[in-house]
Amino acid sequence: MIETIATAALAVNENLNIQKRRIQNGKSKKRLSLVTGTHGDELEGQYLAYIVGSYLDEHIDRLDGIVDIYPALNPMGIDSITRGVPMFDLDMNRVFPGSKDGTMIEMICSMIVDDIVGSDVCIDVHSSNIFLQEIPQIRMSVPTAPVLLPYAKMMNVDFIWVHDAATVLESTLAHTLNTRGTKTLVVEMGVGMRITKEYCKQLFDGIFNLLKELGMWSGETAPVREPIVSEGREVGFVNSDAAGIFVPCVSFGETVEKGNHIGDVVDPLSSKIVEKVDAVCDGMIFTLREYPVVYGGSLLARILQPASGGTEE
Incomplete structure (x- = not known):
């Protein structure tokens, strides 16, 4: 069942409509919400919404509960390949919780929150931007970690x-949502304006594992990996000192030691290396520059330091 959860009038007799699809079976009232499309240049969640919904359609008898899929919170951004909300130059994820008496976008955000609140778990899927590639990860703040970590x-x-x-x-x-009692996990994966099928399949397996743990899914599930958790660890940031083209020489997710060569910034005009980029610490590279044009201060990589000495196993 497809529902319009928020609507607002636009110019020339058009409407901005935010829609969700509800997939429901059995007697359980447990609810999982899958949310994506807050930023118009983040497309990983579009494919994930499709494969989750189509698999549930094929095996609906194994579902006991409600799965709400919100594929596009910012449909105008997706239509125009714009990260924020077009015309308003707003990052939608900086407007919540919104207001029923506010601007159009504040009103839309308020209606979205009201519709999702009450879910047992919400999965808020994001991609990176066009500049950085992210390993599939869940991010949470320190205050929410005691509640969210077991689900993550x-x-x-x-x-x-x-x-x-x-x-x-x-x-x-x-x-x-977390402050209103709806446990919400923020997923970051891949890179902006692309779909990485293997990452979507990885998260697909995780979603059905979570449904199984919630007692909402009786079908088979794939084994899930044990994630690295950053608690008690520092993150090292590698930024460029020079402008040019960044050419990495390490693989995404690779472990490095402090001082290891991880790439170069080159100048196409002079055909010279203008900066040799080295790891700032030991650890695992979980973010790596994807878009090669850089300037002084551009983020090139993030490195998760080990809990105590040495590199990751």
């Missing part, structure tokens, strides 16, 4: 990043 470990991701809460996070969908 069921999700078949490679990495769980528990980080200090920043003020800006208070205006995200995940923060709003």
